[in-house]
Amino acid sequence: MKRQDYISWDEYFMGVSLLAAKRSKDPNTQVGACIVDSNHVILSTGYNGFPLGCSDDELPWARTGEDTKYPYVVHAELNAILNSGGKSLRDATIYVGLFPCNECAKAIIQSGIREVVYLDDKYANAKSTLASKRLLSMAGVKMRKLKPREKTLVLSFESNPDR
Ligand SMILES: O=c1[nH]c(=O)n([C@H]2C[C@H](O)[C@@H](COP(=O)(O)O)O2)cc1CO
Ligand SMILES: [Zn+2]
Numbered sequence: 001m002k003r004q005d006y007i008s009w010d011e012y013f014m015g016v017s018l019l020a021a022k023r024s025k026d027p028n029t030q031v032g033a034c035i036v037d038s039n040h041v042i043l044s045t046g047y048n049g050f051p052l053g054c055s056d057d058e059l060p061w062a063r064t065g066e067d068t069k070y071p072y073v074v075h076a077e078l079n080a081i082l083n084s085g086g087k088s089l090r091d092a093t094i095y096v097g098l099f100p101c102n103e104c105a106k107a108i109i110q111s112g113i114r115e116v117v118y119l120d121d122k123y124a125n126a127k128s129t130l131a132s133k134r135l136l137s138m139a140g141v142k143m144r145k146l147k148p149r150e151k152t153l154v155l156s157f158e159s160n161p162d163r
Contacts, residue, residue, distance in 0.1 A: 007153065008149075009040055010095075010117065010146055010148075011148060011149070011150075011153065013034045013036050013042070013093075013095040013117070014034075014095045014097075014117065014119060014146055014148070015153055016032075016034040016042065016045060016095070017032040017033055017034040017045070017076075017095045017096060017097055018032055018097060018119075019032065019155075020032030020033065020034065020045045020046065020047045020076070021047050021048075021076070021097050022047075023047045023049070024047045024048050024049060024076075025049060025056045025061065026048055026049075026061060026069065026073070027061055028061075028063060029048070029098065030047065030048065030097070031047060031048045031075065031076035031077075031096065031097050031098045032045065032046070032047045032076050032096070032097050033045065033046045033047070033076040033077045033079070033080035033094055033095065033096045033097075034080065034094070034095045034096075035080050035081070035084060035089060035092050035093070035094050035095075035113065036092060036093050036094075036095065037091070037092050037093075038091055038092075038093075043084050043087050043089060043092060044080045044081070044083045044084035044085070044087070044089075045080055045083065046074075046076050046077065046078070046079030046080030046081070046082070046083050047076045047079060048073055048074065048075055048076045048079070049073065049074060049079070050072050050073060050074065051072075051074055054072065059072045060072075075100070075101065075103070075104050076096060076097070076098075077094060077096055077100045077104035077107065077108060078103070078104055078107050080094065081107050081108070081111050081113075088112065089111040089112050089113050090111075090112035091112065091113075091114050092111075092112065092113045092114065092115075093113065093114070093115040093116075093117060094108060094113050094115070094116055094117070095117045095118075095146075096116065096117070096118050096119075097118070097119050097120055098118065098119070098120050098121070098122065098123070099116075099118045099120070099121040099123070099124070099129055099132070099143075100116060100118075100132055100136075101123075101126075101128040101129065101132055102128045102129075102131035102132040102135060103128075104132070105131075105132035105133075105135045105136050105141075106135065108136070108141065109135060109136065109139040109141060113141065114140075114141055114142060115141065115142040115143075115144065116136065116141060116142070116143045116144070117144050117145075117146050118143070118144075118145055118146065119145070119146055119148075121145065
């Protein structure tokens, strides 16, 4: 008989997006994204970070004050779109830890992605999130909050038959 405790596609792709977020150097919010086609093939991943060649050690991670991260950081969703290497993203689904902002929504729509699956919506009342939802719904992009069956999923690097 087949295993019964295998993870769902949704859990798998959101899990990949959460793993990508672990690469983020942002001390406050780590976001990951995973773009998937209609055959359940992963097309790309990304996380929030500074552009290629722009050092994490020289640019600021501050949220407030004179010099903040905001003008420099590339959002996870845009990084995932740009990392797809020219593959078509038409009719794809993007899994993201955090609901996309309006700038990412524009890129999502223009790249042909048709569904956004998200976990957290902690900035639901921000202008950027409201504008994002307005754009995505006008463009007919589906938005779906993932309700995972389990709160956690443990990965182990130990060699263990039960992992
Ligand atoms: O959609 C998003 N995707 C994304 O990658 N981010 C990134 C930019 C910043 O590095 C961080 C947000 O920082 P903070 O929560 O400290 O304001 O998350 C932020 C958003 C905004 O919703
Ligand atoms: Zn964004």
